Amino acid sequence: MKLTLKIKLLPTDEQANLLLEMMKEANTVCNAISDVAWQEKIFNNFKLHHRTYHAYKATFKLSSQILVRCIAKVADAYKLDKKTKREFRALGSIGYDSRIMTYKPNDIVSLWAIGGRIKIPFVCHNRNYLPYIKGEADLVYKKGKFYLFQTVDVPEEDIDDVEEFIGVDMGLIEIAALSNGKSFNSKKLNDYREKRQKVRSSLQRKGTKNTKKVLKRLSGKERTTSTIINHTISKQIVQLAKAENKGIAIEDLKGIRFSANKKGKKFRARVGKWNFNQLRSFLTYKCLLNGVKLVDVPPAYTSKTCHNCLHIGNRQGKKFTCNNCNSVFDADENAAKNIALLGTNYVNSPEKPSMLYCQVHSFLGLKPIPSLFSVGG
Ligand SMILES: [Zn+2]
Numbered sequence: 001m002k003l004t005l006k007i008k009l010l011p012t013d014e015q016a017n018l019l020l021e022m023m024k025e026a027n028t029v030c031n032a033i034s035d036v037a038w039q040e041k042i043f044n045n046f047k048l049h050h051r052t053y054h055a056y057k058a059t060f061k062l063s064s065q066i067l068v069r070c071i072a073k074v075a076d077a078y079k080l081d082k083k084t085k086r087e088f089r090a091l092g093s094i095g096y097d098s099r100i101m102t103y104k105p106n107d108i109v110s111l112w113a114i115g116g117r118i119k120i121p122f123v124c125h126n127r128n129y130l131p132y133i134k135g136e137a138d139l140v141y142k143k144g145k146f147y148l149f150q151t152v153d154v155p156e157e158d159i160d161d162v163e164e165f166i167g168v169d170m171g172l173i174e175i176a177a178l179s180n181g182k183s184f185n186s187k188k189l190n191d192y193r194e195k196r197q198k199v200r201s202s203l204q205r206k207g208t209k210n211t212k213k214v215l216k217r218l219s220g221k222e223r224t225t226s227t228i229i230n231h232t233i234s235k236q237i238v239q240l241a242k243a244e245n246k247g248i249a250i251e252d253l254k255g256i257r258f259s260a261n262k263k264g265k266k267f268r269a270r271v272g273k274w275n276f277n278q279l280r281s282f283l284t285y286k287c288l289l290n291g292v293k294l295v296d297v298p299p300a301y302t303s304k305t306c307h308n309c310l311h312i313g314n315r316q317g318k319k320f321t322c323n324n325c326n327s328v329f330d331a332d333e334n335a336a337k338n339i340a341l342l343g344t345n346y347v348n349s350p351e352k353p354s355m356l357y358c359q360v361h362s363f364l365g366l367k368p369i370p371s372l373f374s375v376g377g
Helices: 013-040 045-059 064-080 127-132 187-206 209-243 264-273 276-290 331-348 355-364
Strands: 002-009 094-096 101-104 108-113 116-123 133-142 145-153 165-171 174-178 183-185 247-251 294-297 314-316 319-322 327-330
Touching: 002 127, 013 045, 013 064, 013 094, 013 108, 013 116, 013 133, 045 064, 064 094, 127 133, 127 145, 165 209, 165 276, 165 331, 174 209, 174 331, 183 209, 187 209, 209 247, 209 276, 247 276, 247 331, 276 294, 294 331, 319 331, 327 331
Parallel strands: 165 247, 247 294
Antiparallel strands: 002 116, 002 145, 094 133, 101 108, 108 116, 133 145, 165 174, 174 183, 314 319, 319 327
């Protein structure tokens, strides 16, 4: 499976200047190539190479390989549409491949820059992936720091056969509630967000030139925090499933429902902002890396059904009550248990309609749904 590894470079001031100089030169040449492409309507990589390579090799201080990558970058940009002229930021990212970049022992990477190669130390938080570095990287300059976004090709583990599933209910009050009762609360994050929202509103009222910068920085910080939270949650769920030899069942994304209660609007604002797509994609790749089975189950009735007797009950906020078997459950945990049941049902009879739905549907006097499942990831 291909992933992108974020590697932070630790250049000396001198090396940093060399990298900046190189990025500026490369983006200048990109803009020059884009001029040609636009004026002469040459958008094909091969033709653009033929038209520009020799002239620009002589006039710019770039290595052949960097120039080749710049031509490809321009051709790529025009692939999206040919109706607007492409322009490149002075410090936009630059592509590197093994001809101009080599990883050395002791966390050193050798990169081509104007005037020759430079050896730069780096740090990386996901060291396990370093042996799987393969192919290209983008050199990115962001907020005064340099990063390599490096492609890695990590082997997938064989998916273990499982009989039981951990159900994950996403949304509402908890970011994720599990069928074993464990839950991941979003309160801390929401408090943090609300505090920032206040700062933001007061800044927006002031509306000076500097506030724009501050606002941009704030949104960046928030994104980082929620990404870390999604990483943590998905990692813990996958580790738990692996340890208990279970699969993971999640709802289709459409499954995030918004109850029309008084708090509905506030919920929507909160839940709508949470990046469940990201949590889902983190779960998917971590499952693949760890050989954990992941299935998508249809969300219908998972929050309305009593997991104990499979009758329709009442959900009110955090509480779920069933008048049929006189049970009271935590609403999110009940939903997660139904999702787990659907996962188990999938393994036992993937072609047949779910037993849960058969019962719920006959209870409601509806016809069974013929095709209910799709395999996740
Ligand atoms: Zn019940």
